[in-house]
């Protein structure tokens with residue numbers, strides 16, 4: 001089984017961001033010369049203290065735009081980027097990654113907030129972020145979590161979607177894509193996954209995805225899109241179903 005590797009080392013050169021492992025970090029000059037920094041915030045959660053620092057970074061009349069992945073994007077002049085990166089660290093914030101890793105995890109408010117919710121969403125988003133932030137993957141990988149079938153996060157439109165069921169369990173979809181020329185819904189692969197089984201199951205999906213994309217490198221061609229759904233189309237859904245079953249049947253995880 002392919003071992004997942006992580007790399008959150010990147011450098012801001014004063015002109016651009018560089019990362020040896022190929023992960024694209026969310027610091028980029030825009031068409032108007034302003035630099036955008038997307039801040040990692042699983043489930044879109046920030047504390048008041050963190051919000052205050054974001055406001056300090058952009059200044060009184062500066063702009064913070066929310067992205068559809070529930071992460072704030074700071075718009076600042078290039079010369080302020082170095083200082084902004086230091087200010088983010090003081091309140092435990094990290095730059096989000098855009099490509100070749102797990103994107104900012106989207107989650108609805110879930111248990112404790114929404115009266116409809118069947119289970120935890122924000123705690124799970126945090127756990128998944130801790131487990132997989134900076135993991136090197138064949139393409140970008142989106143995870144969405146909804147607390148009930150009203151499905152405010154649109155879990156089927158993510159590479160991996162989780163929806164809370166009653167009694168602390170979750171349903172899992174894989175292979176969705178919300179954007180691009182061919183958006184698609186993911187496929188329901190498993191119901192009844194317990195909260196504590198989710199990290200090992202997602203880990204195995206990422207390992208299987210990485211291993212299968214490596215095998216398909218020649219077939220997909222250099223620079224080809226190796227999104228999860230492309231890999232699923234080539235390998236077949238059963239390969240992933242089997243990998244998930246193996247984890248769920250492992251006595252340590254069971």
Ligand code: SF4
Pocket residue numbers: 108109110111114115116117118146147148149150151152153
């Ligand atoms: S998906 Fe359900 S739990 Fe989550 S915000 Fe929407 S209604 Fe509430």
